Amino acid sequence: EPEVTQTPSHQVTQMGQEVILRCVPISNHLYFYWYRQILGQKVEFLVSFYNNEISEKSEIFDDQFSVERPDGSNFTLKIRSTKLEDSAMYFCASSEDMGAGNTEAFFGQGTRLTVV
């Protein structure tokens, strides 16, 4: 069964450092997303990406964050200068273009980011 894969599973970084989280979405999917889940809190939307551009982003997704689809298979989230409060599970998701904003999204296993 096709799945969304994320690497690494766990990343520890020092405050102020840049991190890149990587995702391989399901191959025939056209919409890509990043969500995050701070420990004990709900899953929160960060950004959606379609046709090589951001289609929507949340207030959380400020100038410290960027996304990129560097080739035909990978989708990355970069955090330029990490803060302690960026520590969370980051989930990549993807969905087919089913029209009318259909959001049957499939999630990866997540990258646990720890900022120290």
Added chain:
Amino acid sequence: QKEVEQDPGPLSVPEGAIVSLNCTYSNSAFQYFMWYRQYSRKGPELLMYTYSSGNKEDGRFTAQVDKSSKYISLFIRDSQPSDSATYLCAMSAGDYKLSFGAGTTVTVRA
């Protein structure tokens, strides 16, 4: 008022019982409703997907949506210990962005 509210639980039931989970929401623009299952420190796994109001059944799982009351439910029949997980409701207004509930942790006792 929070956009999506979900009974926090935790919920503990004996094996074989029916598990009943629900969420309420405030945004009348939501049209797509999902239930995800999440095991500890893992990604959400899509269980059920429904569009607009009505019922949908898949094996032991039944999802119900009542848009007039802004209320959605998930029922798990003949619950098994392997159903022990956190269940998340999620919904979308058709803008490719999901809004999640906080999750209900369910334990099915053998």
